[in-house]
Every structure is written in structure tokens, then in C-alpha cells.
Amino acid sequence: MSRSGPGGPNAVPRLDSPVTILRGVGGERAAQMERLGLRTVGDLFWHRPARYEDRRKFTPIRDVLLGTPVTVCGRIVAAGNHRFRKGTKSCFEFILEDETARLHCRWWNLPFLGKFYSVGNEVLVYGRPNSLRPRTMDHPEVEKIETGEDGSVHFGRIVPVYPLTEGMPQRTLRWIIWHVIDRFLSQLPETGPWRTPELAGDPAGALGRQEAVRKIHFPAELPEAEHARQRLALDELAALQREIQGRRLRLNLKAPGLPCGGDNRLMRPFLAGFPFKLTGAQTRVLREIRADLTGLHPMRRLLHGDVGSGKTLVAACAALMTIESAYNVAVMAPTELLAEQLHDVLTGVFGPLGIGVGLRTSNTRQEPDVGSKPELGSVWVGTHALIQKAVEFPRLGLVIIDEQHKFGVAQRETLLRKGNFPHLLVMTATPIPRTLGLTLYGDLDVSLLDELPTGRGRVRTHVRTPDTLPKVWQFVARQLEAGRQAYVVYPRVSESENDDVKSVTREFEKVRDALAPHVAAMVHGRMPSAERMKIMDGFREGRVQVLLATSVIEVGVDVPNATVMVIENAGQFGLAQLHQLRGRIGRGSHESHCILVEGERTDEARERLKVLAETTDGFAIAEADLRLRGPGELLGRDQSGLPSFRFADLVRDGNLLEAARASVRRELAAKAAGLTANPPAPASAQ
Ligand code: ADP
Ligand code: MG
Numbered sequence: 001m002s003r004s005g006p007g008g009p010n011a012v013p014r015l016d017s018p019v020t021i022l023r024g025v026g027g028e029r030a031a032q033m034e035r036l037g038l039r040t041v042g043d044l045f046w047h048r049p050a051r052y053e054d055r056r057k058f059t060p061i062r063d064v065l066l067g068t069p070v071t072v073c074g075r076i077v078a079a080g081n082h083r084f085r086k087g088t089k090s091c092f093e094f095i096l097e098d099e100t101a102r103l104h105c106r107w108w109n110l111p112f113l114g115k116f117y118s119v120g121n122e123v124l125v126y127g128r129p130n131s132l133r134p135r136t137m138d139h140p141e142v143e144k145i146e147t148g149e150d151g152s153v154h155f156g157r158i159v160p161v162y163p164l165t166e167g168m169p170q171r172t173l174r175w176i177i178w179h180v181i182d183r184f185l186s187q188l189p190e191t192g193p194w195r196t197p198e199l200a201g202d203p204a205g206a207l208g209r210q211e212a213v214r215k216i217h218f219p220a221e222l223p224e225a226e227h228a229r230q231r232l233a234l235d236e237l238a239a240l241q242r243e244i245q246g247r248r249l250r251l252n253l254k255a256p257g258l259p260c261g262g263d264n265r266l267m268r269p270f271l272a273g274f275p276f277k278l279t280g281a282q283t284r285v286l287r288e289i290r291a292d293l294t295g296l297h298p299m300r301r302l303l304h305g306d307v308g309s310g311k312t313l314v315a316a317c318a319a320l321m322t323i324e325s326a327y328n329v330a331v332m333a334p335t336e337l338l339a340e341q342l343h344d345v346l347t348g349v350f351g352p353l354g355i356g357v358g359l360r361t362s363n364t365r366q367e368p369d370v371g372s373k374p375e376l377g378s379v380w381v382g383t384h385a386l387i388q389k390a391v392e393f394p395r396l397g398l399v400i401i402d403e404q405h406k407f408g409v410a411q412r413e414t415l416l417r418k419g420n421f422p423h424l425l426v427m428t429a430t431p432i433p434r435t436l437g438l439t440l441y442g443d444l445d446v447s448l449l450d451e452l453p454t455g456r457g458r459v460r461t462h463v464r465t466p467d468t469l470p471k472v473w474q475f476v477a478r479q480l481e482a483g484r485q486a487y488v489v490y491p492r493v494s495e496s497e498n499d500d501v502k503s504v505t506r507e508f509e510k511v512r513d514a515l516a517p518h519v520a521a522m523v524h525g526r527m528p529s530a531e532r533m534k535i536m537d538g539f540r541e542g543r544v545q546v547l548l549a550t551s552v553i554e555v556g557v558d559v560p561n562a563t564v565m566v567i568e569n570a571g572q573f574g575l576a577q578l579h580q581l582r583g584r585i586g587r588g589s590h591e592s593h594c595i596l597v598e599g600e601r602t603d604e605a606r607e608r609l610k611v612l613a614e615t616t617d618g619f620a621i622a623e624a625d626l627r628l629r630g631p632g633e634l635l636g637r638d639q640s641g642l643p644s645f646r647f648a649d650l651v652r653d654g655n656l657l658e659a660a661r662a663s664v665r666r667e668l669a670a671k672a673a674g675l676t677a678n679p680p681a682p683a684s685a686q
Pocket of ligand 1: 276277278279282305306307308309310311312313429453454558587
């Protein structure tokens, strides 16, 4: 056998050869395949079927049910185009017949279909009948049965149905993939079954990689396709874990931890001046953080705590340890409002200790005042303005990121690169389902603040429809008369033309009048921050009793006297976000009420809001949100960190993720042990 170079005319076809080496794939076909992301022969292995059809037997046309998807098989007995509205609209229709009945299949404004289907053709049709008198399907999928092809690929078995692109017939792609598996699968590097204790006895783990590829395309029975999917998902999840955990391992190998544990000379007076006792959880977490800040490697820690659990205090203590060690601290928050608030809080507690606190947002730049105690570190608080190129932090010891889920990994890394491997503490109040957490922050150690400070009133949650709003305002007014304060939250700043979702600017006067003589004011993200701060101060100090807002108040606002929150068009928000919003109340000793107003009467909308009324456990809410809306919606469109998997499904594959993670951890530990035993020779040739 003579081998020429990969590009030569007699090249032995390999997995990385272009698809054009396949029989029947010319330039036009290749261009279509390119649109599906299929460039090489090997790419075809990973083109995942959208669904499967059991073609071992077909449903007789007589038995089709309204609205139930079904595949039927028959012969075209009539076909033609109808034109109407002076020829501007058309409908192509054919009538399919089997031994039992006839089925009308119709397509609007696709007149060219007439070229493909004619009387006498045998076809398979997949769709949902939308009428039974006569039996009709609109826009079904069709597959022509042609003689001369290998029937065993398309019939008498479970067949894959692939995502297609214009001009590419289903059976052509199916045949190509069948052929590629037949001829090239043995070239795919075999990784064997997953022999990890976590997957002992699991049919997915038992499959080798080649077998899994074969079965995801051509399973003998349907469950095999699912096992194959899981097996391929394992590879995907493990690859990601290898990347995440490898990153951490490399960091530990190259960077010693900066000594930022402090000596308690500021911490002691600080805690003595704090009016409460730390919760047990806060004490435990601070011990974990102190161990990290005095440890061998840079801290990489995620502080997870439900709204109101007291994360800010923990962050302040971590900052203090660093400042005592004469290192500086950068604190990044997702919004200007939040940055300004953090700045206020930290100035209030650090100022008296002689610690400078600076502020940096896109509008404000205020240097920390380090006048009196130059031997101490200082603090910069800011928004993403902190990560701009020109901004520098000398002696950066600790980076704190609040509401970390609002930032991508890239932003986090940019801030970290401003120092020489500083410690990192990221905080989130958005409980995140474990699978997403491990995917997004798998390289972080996790601390949990799972205990709320005592003396908090209960929060009751009620779901109401808009027609009960007058009663809702009466209820709010009674609370205001009793001296409490209220939030009213809207999904929008101003109205949009294409729906009737309420906006804060449009509703303001109405609500103000309904609640007069109590003082109402509004805040939203589009007003100047100085004005917003003034109103927030007014609310904090009790001069404003009702605050109308968008979700800008989602994080950071802390007014214990506010005991009512009305959320209009609640269905527009995600569950996790509603839970966040609700965390703004119930901060004082009075009982609080969250009233979710929603007009939508779909089951899904109702089920979602019911979850909130029934539980205050943020993790349970996050899991429900993940199931109901999926990961993309849950994390928000701006979430850049989530990889797109081909086979893995973060909603369903929790156990696979755990197995992949444990397995990669063992693999890397073994590798690291090897590295320490045989330190690599110093790099000389550079
Ligand atoms: P979050 O975790 O949502 O960021 P915060 O840090 O804003 O919570 O804390 C919420 C409120 O709880 C603040 O008013 C804070 O002063 C208060 N707090 C924090 N720790 C304690 C504690 N140990 N005991 C009582 N109140 C506390
Ligand atoms: Mg907070």
C-alpha cells in the first residue's frame, strides 16, 4: 500500500479528509454540508440526530390522531398547486393513500415542491395531523422512497432523522453517514468503556466510543440511542472538566499564594464595633478564607449564600485581612448602583479604621484616601470600569467579585491579571443548580453561607391576577400607614410597542396616586446615577415610602423597614431573579409580603410562580428554573461562560457530570503526583 501526503490525489482517506472524497459528494453537496458544520469525514460522526423514527412498522393512515406526531407510508395518488389571491399565494398539495385511508399533505407558498413529488411516488410522511375531516397534515416532513438505494439504511429499523439544510434530502445525508460509519469508524480513536466506580453497572459507561457513535446514529432499539448519547456526553463533560481543573492545577504549580492572612489588629476592633454576632456560617467561612489567604496557592473561592445571608460582611473581613497585610483589594460589582452602595458601606466601616476606599465606575473616579496610614492596603470598589486597560493596581492582593454570575470568566481573569496572581473571592446570591455551577465554576472551592442572621421576619409570597390590583394597593397602603415601606417592581423602564408589559415610567403616576398621600419615587437604570442615589438615600432614610423600580434593585439594596414588594408582570422575570428581588424584603423583624401579579394563565406560568410561593430555598428554586426554562434562559443571555454541548444536557446529566468530574480529578491527581516525583527539567532552550 502506498501512502501519499494527505492532500495528494491518491491520499488514503482519513477522518480529516474533506467530505468531497466521499462517493456522491460534489461541490454543491459539500457546500450544503459546510452549512451544517460538516467539513471533514470525521465531522459526520458528531452530527447528532434530531430524533428517531421506528420504521419497523407504520401507523395505518386510518389510525392517525389529531395533534399526535406520526409517520405514515403510502403512495401519492394526486398532486398539484393551488393558486389564490391573484397568484400571490399558493398551496402545494398531494394526497397520500395506503391500504386503509387517504391523507392530505399541504405546503403554503412552496410551489417548487411540485417538481419533487408526483403521482405514483412512494413516500414517508412525518407530521401532526391538524384535521381529521379530511385527514390533513400541514407542512409535514417527507421522504421519498427510491428504488436502487440500500433499503436497509432507511427501512425496517430505527432510523435517525437529522437536522438538514436547504437542498439536502434526509435520506441522502442518512446514507452518507451510514457509509462513513461503515467505512471509517474503525479509524476513530477508541477510548473504551468508562471504567469509573461512579458508573459501575451503567449501560452508558459500558459502551466504547466507537460503539457509542454507531448507536447514536443507528440504534437497534431506542434506549441504545440514549445510552450512546450519555456515553458521548461523558467525553464532552470530561473534556471540559479537564480544562477547568487543569487550569487550576497549572495555577497552583506556577503561583505561590500572596501572604494576605493579616494579623487581626484591624479585625478585632472592626468586629467589636459590629452590632451583631457573626452567624455560625460566617465564622466557618471566614476560617476557610483565612486558611486560603495564608496558604501555599492563590485562593480561588466561590462564596455562595442566599440573599440576606451576610456575604458583604464576609467580604469586608477578607478585605481587612488583606489590608492588614499591606496588600490592596479590588471589589467589582455588576452595576453602578451596587458599586456605589458597596463603596458607601465599606467607607462607613473602613473609614474610621484609617483605610482608604476608592470608587471607579464609568462616571466616577475617586481615589482612595490613604493619607494617615500608608502602611495599610486600600480598597478600590467599581464596576467593570475596573478592568479597563489603563487601570492599574499596585500590590493587588485580593480580588472580590460580587454577583459573580453577572460576569463572564474572561472579565474575572482580566481583573486578576492586574496583579501577580492575587487571591480571588467571588460571591453570588443566585443559587445555581449544581450542574451549572460545576460547569461554570468547577475550578473554584465553594463556601456556603447556609444560615440567615437571626431576628428576620418571615416572608409570605402571594400570587395575584391584575384584576385584584385595587385590593393589592389597599393592602400596601395599610402597611405604609403602619410605618412600613414598599417596593413596586416592573420588568421595563419604558413601554415597548409590541406588547403590553408594564413599565415603571408609565405606571408611576397611577401608583403614586393610588397610594397618596404616601410619598412615592422611582429608580431605574436609565437615570443619572446621582439622581438615583438621591432617591435611594431618601428611601433608606424613610422620606420615600414607596419605591417603584426595575430590577436594578435586585441586588444590594438593604432597607430592613421595607416589608412589601409588589412585582407586576412577574412572569417576565426568571424564578431565580424573582427570588433575588424577594430577598430585598424580610430583612427586618416584621413579617413581609411579596405579591406576584401575573395575568398569564398558562400552566407553565402558574407552575413557575407557584414554586416561589411554596419555597424560599434558593437552590430548589434554581433547580426548578433550570427544569422549566433551561440553562440559557436561567443564566441570562449575557452569560458568556456556558459552553454549548452537542450531547451533554445540564438539566438531565447531573450524575454523568459528577462521574466525569471525579474521574478527571483522579486522572489529574495521578499526573500531578508524577510531576512532583519527577520535576521537569528547567526550560533552557528559550
Ligand atoms: P447578602 O448576602 O445578600 O449580600 P448582606 O451582606 O447585604 O447580605 O447582609 C444583609 C443584612 O444582614 C445586612 O443588613 C447586614 O448588616 C446584616 N447582617 C450581616 N451579618 C449579620 C449577622 N451576623 N447578624 C445580624 N445581621 C447581619
Ligand atoms: Mg450582597
